[in-house]
Amino acid sequence: MRAQKLSVGKAVKPIDLETRLTDDHHQALKLWLRLLSCTNLIEAEIRNRLRAEFGITLPRFDLMAQLERHRGGLKMSELSRRLMVSGGNVTGLTDQLEKEGLVTRADDPVDRRAYTVKLTPAGRALFTRMASAHEQWVIELFSGLTANDKTQAQRLLAKLKLHVAGAQATQ
Amino acid sequence: MRAQKLSVGKAVKPIDLETRLTDDHHQALKLWLRLLSCTNLIEAEIRNRLRAEFGITLPRFDLMAQLERHRGGLKMSELSRRLMVSGGNVTGLTDQLEKEGLVTRADDPVDRRAYTVKLTPAGRALFTRMASAHEQWVIELFSGLTANDKTQAQRLLAKLKLHVAGAQATQ
Numbered sequence: 001m002r003a004q005k006l007s008v009g010k011a012v013k014p015i016d017l018e019t020r021l022t023d024d025h026h027q028a029l030k031l032w033l034r035l036l037s038c039t040n041l042i043e044a045e046i047r048n049r050l051r052a053e054f055g056i057t058l059p060r061f062d063l064m065a066q067l068e069r070h071r072g073g074l075k076m077s078e079l080s081r082r083l084m085v086s087g088g089n090v091t092g093l094t095d096q097l098e099k100e101g102l103v104t105r106a107d108d109p110v111d112r113r114a115y116t117v118k119l120t121p122a123g124r125a126l127f128t129r130m131a132s133a134h135e136q137w138v139i140e141l142f143s144g145l146t147a148n149d150k151t152q153a154q155r156l157l158a159k160l161k162l163h164v165a166g167a168q169a170t171q
Numbered sequence: 172m173r174a175q176k177l178s179v180g181k182a183v184k185p186i187d188l189e190t191r192l193t194d195d196h197h198q199a200l201k202l203w204l205r206l207l208s209c210t211n212l213i214e215a216e217i218r219n220r221l222r223a224e225f226g227i228t229l230p231r232f233d234l235m236a237q238l239e240r241h242r243g244g245l246k247m248s249e250l251s252r253r254l255m256v257s258g259g260n261v262t263g264l265t266d267q268l269e270k271e272g273l274v275t276r277a278d279d280p281v282d283r284r285a286y287t288v289k290l291t292p293a294g295r296a297l298f299t300r301m302a303s304a305h306e307q308w309v310i311e312l313f314s315g316l317t318a319n320d321k322t323q324a325q326r327l328l329a330k331l332k333l334h335v336a337g338a339q340a341t342q
Contacts, residue, residue: 029310031316
């Protein structure tokens with residue numbers, strides 16, 4: 001993905017897909033690959049630490065995080081939407097967590113066919129410990145950036161996100 | 172995740188998990204959530220466009236991209252590692268693509284038990300069209316950033332990636 005600049009008097013390298021691109025095109029693709037690899041690297045690291053220190057998978061952690069944020073409980077359909085995973089997967093995750101006494105199901109007072117899922121006290125206690133460790137990991141993983149770097153990165157990503165959201169809306 | 176600053180003479184808000192964090196801690200967590208949401212938003216958009224315009228899933232596109240990069244073909248184990256998905260999933264993806272005439276399997280000359288997967292000419296032609304569209308989408312999605320913004324973002328993400336890779340190595 002390296003940009004090649006051609007100059008008069010030098011041997012011209014064979015034209016391939018990459019050299020046809022302008023520098024700006026290179027920049028966008030390189031930046032997307034960098035963004036993706038950074039996110040994947042950090043997510044993989046968090047996933048590994050959750051498994052090593054708490055014996056828990058990232059999807060289970062994410063499910064518990066949603067329940068922690070919604071103390072009144074969430075319906076399976078809501079959980080599925082928030083976690084962006086299929087209903088079958090959410091049912092499987094919930095079954096496991098229920099078996100371990102970390103979540104509990106309760107009949108929905110409004111919709112008889114549905115039920116809501118909540119953290120148990122044990123689930124909440126475990127989640128609090130995990131969230132605290134998770135927070136420390138994130139602080140540590142991002143400590144290669146100065147406070148000013150973080151501010152800059154936040155600003156640039158906000159700008160990017162706004163543009164992408166706009167591009168979706170006009171589709 | 173908003174930081175709350177306390178000042179003398181004003182009513183002190185109840186202390187919760189968030190207010191115990193320093194601004195710097197907030198910054199790291201906020202930045203990680205922003206990075207994750209930006210990446211997911213862009214990936215979802217690319218996923219949707221691949222489905223709408225080419226009727227192809229992202230994992231199938233990624234598999235074809237790996238084969239395009241390795242013209243000599245790849246073993247299933249190599250494909251699985253590069254795509255970071257399980258062997259069973261790679262077999263399923265390959266079966267589908269083979270049925271549509273986009274990839275072909277060939278016996279491995281060295282390891283009789285293994286076989287390599289390659290793009291067919293039809294697969295290569297389709298991938299070229301998809302890669303070109305994909306490139307345009309990325310350019311468009313990142314066009315909310317100026318060239319200078321992109322350079323800054325690239326630099327900050329490089330710094331972050333280097334630090335995270337170091338944190339992994341010392342674990």
